[in-house]
Amino acid sequence: MADEPLVLGIETSCDETGVGIVRGHTLLADAVASSVDEHARYGGVVPEVASRAHLEAMVPTIQRALKQAGVAASDLDGIAVTAGPGLAGALLVGVAAAKAYAYALGKPLYGVNHLASHICVDQLEHGALPEPTMALLVSGGHSSLLLAPDITSDVRPLGSTIDDAAGEAFDKVARVLGLGFPGGPAIDRYARDGDPAAIAFPRGLTGGRDPLYDFSFSGLKTAVARWVEARRRDGQDVPVADVAASFQEAVVDVLTRKALRACRDNGVDHLMIGGGVAANSRLRALAMERCENAGVRLRVPRPGLCTDNGAMVAALGAEMVARGRAASTFDLPADSSLPVTEVSVPGHTHGGTHTHTHEVSEGNLYG
Amino acid sequence: MLLLAFDTATPAVTAALHDGERVLAESTVVDARRHGELLVPAVDRVLGAAGRALADVTGVVVGVGPGPYTGLRVGLVTATAFGDVLGVPVHGLCTLDGLAWAAGEAGLHGPFTVATDARRKEVYWARYDGPGARVTEPAVDRPADLPGDVRALPAVGAGAALYPEHFPDRRPDPAHQSAGALAALAAHRLAAGQAFLPPLPLYLRRPDAQVPAGYKAVLPT
Numbered sequence A: 001m002a003d004e005p006l007v008l009g010i011e012t013s014c015d016e017t018g019v020g021i022v023r024g025h026t027l028l029a030d031a032v033a034s035s036v037d038e039h040a041r042y043g044g045v046v047p048e049v050a051s052r053a054h055l056e057a058m059v060p061t062i063q064r065a066l067k068q069a070g071v072a073a074s075d076l077d078g079i080a081v082t083a084g085p086g087l088a089g090a091l092l093v094g095v096a097a098a099k100a101y102a103y104a105l106g107k108p109l110y111g112v113n114h115l116a117s118h119i120c121v122d123q124l125e126h127g128a129l130p131e132p133t134m135a136l137l138v139s140g141g142h143s144s145l146l147l148a149p150d151i152t153s154d155v156r157p158l159g160s161t162i163d164d165a166a167g168e169a170f171d172k173v174a175r176v177l178g179l180g181f182p183g184g185p186a187i188d189r190y191a192r193d194g195d196p197a198a199i200a201f202p203r204g205l206t207g208g209r210d211p212l213y214d215f216s217f218s219g220l221k222t223a224v225a226r227w228v229e230a231r232r233r234d235g236q237d238v239p240v241a242d243v244a245a246s247f248q249e250a251v252v253d254v255l256t257r258k259a260l261r262a263c264r265d266n267g268v269d270h271l272m273i274g275g276g277v278a279a280n281s282r283l284r285a286l287a288m289e290r291c292e293n294a295g296v297r298l299r300v301p302r303p304g305l306c307t308d309n310g311a312m313v314a315a316l317g318a319e320m321v322a323r324g325r326a327a328s329t330f331d332l333p334a335d336s337s338l339p340v341t342e343v344s345v346p347g348h349t350h351g352g353t354h355t356h357t358h359e360v361s362e363g364n365l366y367g
Numbered sequence B: 001m002l003l004l005a006f007d008t009a010t011p012a013v014t015a016a017l018h019d020g021e022r023v024l025a026e027s028t029v030v031d032a033r034r035h036g037e038l039l040v041p042a043v044d045r046v047l048g049a050a051g052r053a054l055a056d057v058t059g060v061v062v063g064v065g066p067g068p069y070t071g072l073r074v075g076l077v078t079a080t081a082f083g084d085v086l087g088v089p090v091h092g093l094c095t096l097d098g099l100a101w102a103a104g105e106a107g108l109h110g111p112f113t114v115a116t117d118a119r120r121k122e123v124y125w126a127r128y129d130g131p132g133a134r135v136t137e138p139a140v141d142r143p144a145d146l147p148g149d150v151r152a153l154p155a156v157g158a159g160a161a162l163y164p165e166h167f168p169d170r171r172p173d174p175a176h177q178s179a180g181a182l183a184a185l186a187a188h189r190l191a192a193g194q195a196f197l198p199p200l201p202l203y204l205r206r207p208d209a210q211v212p213a214g215y216k217a218v219l220p221t
């Protein structure tokens, strides 16, 4: 279907320089340069290190994606970029790059929301999103339950974490256990040999009077640390696999329980799970089991599309083009705290006088 | 020849077009917090003012700093992206050299010092024998730590204005970085067959990154 929009997407909200190219719902290229190894020795993402790496990787990653997709930049129907939320300096590199390419190529620019992109990426895997879509987004930066009647214009937050993000809890527990950074994959690996019922860690915000759709992982993290320290203080070995499995079970139990409750309460028969923690094998397995029992269809993209990537931004950009949504103007800001309700950032209007940027740009290079 | 020049390493967002002989159009806006928002509109403005299209540009000139990093990167990634799309060379120039060239245009000739604001009570600085003749590598230091003879020279730039007690012979021009002067310097260097810097930032400082101390216990010891 050659008439579907061909869009390049740029994602630089954290430590991955991601550039994806899609045609409608078809993934053509997904190029990623990660600075995660540079952050590992710090035990977390260092913003200045990430920004420096984005600058170095940006143009080569765009070139690689175009080559992978076998398309010319001049064939694109638009350039989409994560405008927020994320690390301010990191976002700015991607936004500036997207503007430069869009302006020089005479293509429309779409500044889009990172969280909405995490949801929209599933169109590349499982086709058009049902409307509304219920989405559980879990990563090192976010833990949210979102209801999206229209992924290009209407995303509603039902609940989110009141303290740590789920992925952050994985990182912190991995540090307690001495498993390194990032913690998610390490915990997942150790947990496979452990007993998830070995230790009864607390399930945050699951009491009768607690908010239905909000999450809390800080208490759980502290409980794990206390348990481990108490063992160490008594000179006993720490059963790393059992701790990892029991901690992981506590996280995914709460996540899936609340997500399914949200589906039931809102009459939604699909659940989409995205974000880096969606790569966790136990989350995927438990979600599958509970969705089957509840008659809910589960949609989880492959792990490579769950973590931050450019394809997800391209996927949302393509949907914006397909639905004729307004493009952004070239004074698009990077907004580190862009609310999830702002799916895209259309142009500023200054008292009725638009900047002439966009009109002029159309004639710049290709007539 | 049509050079598109810009620099985002100082509080100024400045863009200019130069045809090898003269500046055709220039836009300079001082707003230290909005480089990312202002640069492409500034480029668009100078192209519009000169009645030229981006596709006519034969080379991109960009200030590579030193300067506060967040803004600096906007100019560099934009220059590299333009170079990629247009298939033209991207010429990097030290931002302080642009200010030195502008100082020459303002009538300053013999030896002088250029100092810009590096924040954290420091300045980025270099010493010049003349507008096109930098004689030290760009550096970042507290003004009080600069050699006495460097501080005694005529001085231009916001760093000198910010620390008058350390730069007694301050000159008001140029008040800000000018892409027109940067482009004129580039045209001069191209005509003389001189080399340029790669379009990579002159950071001069290591990234701020504290390796977190060992895991902090939550239980009282």
Ligand SMILES: [Zn+2]
Pocket (backbone or CB within 6 Å): A114, A118, A139, A141, A275, A276, A307, A308
């Ligand atoms: Zn993310």
